[in-house]
Amino acid sequence: MDTRTNAILTVLLREYGFTHRSLADEVNRISGRIFGRPGAATDRDVRRWTSGSVRWPTGRYLLPLAEIFDRPPEAMGFVPRGRTSRLPVPPAPARPGQEEPVKRRAFLTASTAASVALVLRLEETPVRGRLTGADIDRVTAAVGRLDAHFTAIGGGALLTVATAYIGRLRDAVDGCIYGPRVEQALHRALSGLYSTAGWAAYDSGDGTTSRLHHAAALQSGILAKDGYAQARAWSDLSLQTRAEGRHREALTINRAALESRQVRQSPRIAALLHSRLAIGHARTGDHGACARSLLAAEKAHDRFDTTAPPPPWLRFLDAAEIAGLAAIAHRATGRLPDAERATAQALVLLGPSMHRSKAYYGVQLAELQLAQGDTASARTTAAKVVTTAVSSPRIAQRLATVHHKLAAA
Structure with a gap:
């Protein structure tokens, strides 16, 4: 039986200051509130979760764990197995x-x-x-x-x-x-x-x-x-417009978002928008503007306030994501070696709970290696992409395309 250690849960225990015993006590307390009777978890149960010998705890423990760490089970390193992944409906007072x-x-x-x-x-x-x-x-x-x-x-x-x-x-x-x-x-x-x-x-x-x-x-x-909500919406609209192939319209939307007062006051939003603007410039062939936008994104990243937590929707934006977005821009300008290096850097910097980003940039790295004729590296990279904890048809389709091209190579 595969008992691969649950490194993510181990990191979460350390990050939240839990011992095995104190986490079991907290799980039991919350289980009592949800189900009407205290749980019976022990420090031994927690050790089994972190060691990987139990890869998907029962719903009576999984629901409290999701509440304690404020994230879904897969983001705590647990791996669903068929019907055992179904969670019970907790009794709700009418x-x-x-x-x-x-x-x-x-x-x-x-x-x-x-x-x-x-x-x-x-x-x-x-x-x-x-x-x-x-x-x-x-x-x-x-x-x-x-x-x-x-x-x-x-x-x-x-x-x-x-x-x-x-x-x-x-x-x-x-x-x-x-x-x-x-x-x-x-x-x-x-x-x-x-x-x-x-x-x-x-x-x-x-x-x-x-x-x-x-x-x-x-x-x-x-x-x-709310100016911040509007900046987020403009940013997302620019990306969606770019995905539809309307690159100049996407640039216009992105510039409009960058002009807001809230963006000037928020280095995090500015870094995201400058990174996406760089991709837009690359797609329209303006390589000089692309380089300037990438530099602006790096400067905005240097101004991040690391003492204050970012809003939940911006927690993904860190040095790894900045590198990954730069890789997309380099790829659009045809600088494939630079794109490959930036993508590899993003994968090294990504945290253990970022399953989607790891899969996304893993596929991107394999695509870049394949585009440069390095089929051996692309095959190795694609084999390492883990999608068991990822729910993204778009990423799955891209990975399938890579495997299909490798099979034909």
């Missing part, structure tokens, strides 16, 4: 006089989507009555968990879940009572949720749905009067 919302039942139409929804606890948002700041805090945390899920393993079932949650939040907008601040916060949350749904659609290869969600994200950002 609100007096409130029927079970149709939106919640919609989460349970597919086992994978149901697992994601249950782990992220999206059904807790009320759709009737008065919304308070505490409700908004829970909504914001849920949207952040969705962002973390995408960053870790990709879109996949996330599109179904995010779309259902969009419907739930829109029901809350129409059916609840709230003040002006809560209203703005609701639209801000919707903007972020639409952005995540747009990326999930993109990962699934559905460009039309992706564009609709990104446009809705911009509209919600405007209603929220």
